[in-house]
Amino acid sequence: MDIPRKILTVFGTRPEAIKLFPLVHALEADERFVSRVCVSGQHRGMLDQVLEIAGVTPHHDLDLMQPDQTLDRLTARLLTGIGEVLDTEKPDYVVVQGDTATAMCGALAAYYRKIPVAHVEAGLRSGNIHHPWPEEVNRKVIGSLAALHFAPTETAAEALRRENVDLAGVHVTGNTVIDALHWVTARIGERPELAADLAELEQRFVGRRIIGMTSHRRESFGDGMRNIADAVKRLAARDDVAVVFPVHLNPNVRKVMNDALAGLGNVALIEPLDYPHFARLLDISTLMLTDSGGVQEEAPALGKPVLVMRETTERPEGVEAGTAKLVGTDTGAIVRECNRLLDDKTAYAKMAQAHNPFGDGKATQRIVELLAC
Ligand code: UD1
């Protein structure tokens, strides 16, 4: 029998954990692999929420989160911390996902040791190194050194080809976020109590249409965040809507949102939801107002219109399909587009088409077979 291939999966934040737990499950169940997991702890509470629901116990936890840590300090600690784990584990492959500091440092530390890197969600490009910041550069760095690029869509694969990466390493797999969404939906189907804690809010806002909301982008800190908060305040003046906003734990988000929005009766500022409860929020929302990457992928799959509070998106597929719309961080534009969806049935119906450009729920399977080659 062949010697199993040792795969070290490295991640550190909530979205990476969501998009990688299906792969960790699959690698653990497959005797062609020895699966090891290193979490950086770049996020703490928001990472642990995912580890718990997915039943993933890391072999290494660097526990690196510090309150409001600078990018320099985070990056330096990630690079040395992950490097030490690589020296201990000596894996055949390092798997990273997306574009966070953890993903970039995981890939760089592997490259420094000549360990091949497999990049999940490869090839996303906005074409602007300041939007999203610093993610666009993180993903370009990973793209320049990875051996295997698992592009979620043909558009992403094409972006990699334009950068002259080795074509043999580029594979269109779909995005594992859809696999994760299917998994969590099935778990909720088996055990509805996993997503039952929103019942009180649902009761409080009965008769109102719910706007599900998230916001955390660094490039929006300052004026952008204040504009977003002003938009929510104006939307909350309507007596037929309620905004449910699980607030990211980044203090730069929390302070602005709490200062501006606490005390508004139909705005629920709540703690970050675990994944089943967030899936429930997607389900009960009329529309999503977000600057999140993952939410731009999940909402169209569920037929929920998404208004994207960013200047550009590296996920043009939703916009092209008409299920997502860029609204930037201008207060007037956000309010106008929300009101249009709330008041114009035809405009709403056009955007509320369930559409799945990001995957068919089988991305993990394809990635596993490619890692086994
Ligand atoms: C990070 C990623 C971003 C990703 C986002 C997902 C980088 C540079 N940024 O941004 O690409 O879209 O995660 O959410 O990699 N905090 C907590 N508890 C937590 C998580 C964060 O208290 O569980 C607070 C801490 O004060 C921490 C701060 O938030 O220092 C910022 O966290 P960090 O991971 O550096 O950046 P994010 O803005 O979360």
Ligand code: UDP
């Ligand atoms: N999410 C969650 N709880 C929340 C908010 C978001 O589980 O309270 C999930 C969401 O379903 C998506 C992911 O977290 O899969 C998105 O994470 P985030 O917006 O923090 O990061 P991004 O995708 O922008 O990198």
